Amino acid sequence: MSTVARVLTDEMIEAIKAYIPRYPSKQAVTLPALHIVNDRLRYVPLQAIVEIAEILELAPAQVQDTLSFYGYFKQDKPHGEIRAWVCRSVSCALRGADELLEHMCHKAGLKPGETSANGKLTIEFGECLGACEMAPCILEGEELVADVTHEKADALLAKYK
Numbered sequence: 381m382s383t384v385a386r387v388l389t390d391e392m393i394e395a396i397k398a399y400i401p402r403y404p405s406k407q408a409v410t411l412p413a414l415h416i417v418n419d420r421l422r423y424v425p426l427q428a429i430v431e432i433a434e435i436l437e438l439a440p441a442q443v444q445d446t447l448s449f450y451g452y453f454k455q456d457k458p459h460g461e462i463r464a465w466v467c468r469s470v471s472c473a474l475r476g477a478d479e480l481l482e483h484m485c486h487k488a489g490l491k492p493g494e495t496s497a498n499g500k501l502t503i504e505f506g507e508c509l510g511a512c513e514m515a516p517c518i519l520e521g522e523e524l525v526a527d528v529t530h531e532k533a534d535a536l537l538a539k540y541k
Contacts, residue, residue, distance in 0.1 A: 387427040388435075392416055396435055406436040410446045414453055422458035451507070460495040462540060465506030465519040466528075472509075477516040481505055484533050501540035 388396075396413045403409050413432045417424050424447055433440040447453050466472075466481040484503050485491060495502040511517045514526030520536060 384427055384430075386431065387421070387425055388417065388431045389420070392420055393431075393435060396432065400436075407438055407442065409436055410438070410443055411450075414443070414447055414450075418453055422461070423454040423456070425455065458495075458499070460502035460540075461500050462521045463502045463504060463519075464536060465504050465509065467507075467509040467511070467515070467517050467519070468505045469508035469512065469515075471512035471515040472517060475515040477505075480516050480518075480528060480530070480533060483530050484537060487534060487537055496540060498540075501537070 395416045396409065399409045399412045400406060403412075410432070413436065414424055417428045417432065421428070429443045429447065430440050432438075433443045436443070447455065464484070466477055466484065468477050468481070481492060481503070485494075488496060488501065488503060490496065490503055493502070493504050506519060509517055509519050509524065511524055511526060514524070516528050518525045518528050518533070518536070525532065525536065
């Protein structure tokens with residue numbers, strides 16, 4: 381009989397449990413739990429889904445349903461220390477977001493969704509970032525970068541070489 385190694389640390393488990401009294405049901409804690417795991421591991425592996433489900437007394441499929449609804453979470457491998465989300469909403473697309481994403485990926489030697497070899501940067505497309513008046517824009521980690529030109533994108537890439 382093989383046992384699967386636990387993924388969640390005691391700290392993660394306590395952080396998840398701390399949310400339970402703040403929500404009307406344990407199921408409502410699913411999204412905060414996914415964020416806790418993602419913040420610590422930079423992805424949410426399948427074993428974490430199982431462990432979150434156990435804590436919240438849910439079926440793993442219920443946790444997986446929430447995870448799969450959001451493009452924010454990765455399951456296969458950790459994303460970079462910083463994620464650069466290139467907005468591709470209508471406003472950003474009209475102002476060159478697709479070309480910007482292509483430019484950044486070409487310069488970094490990556491495809492959208494890939495992470496640099498040094499693990500520092502993942503370049504991805506993102507749906508609306510809610511900053512249409514500043515199109516095209518990028519969410520660099522937690523920071524919104526507005527009116528992004530190829531030169532601004534090159535400066536961003538240089539920080540993570």
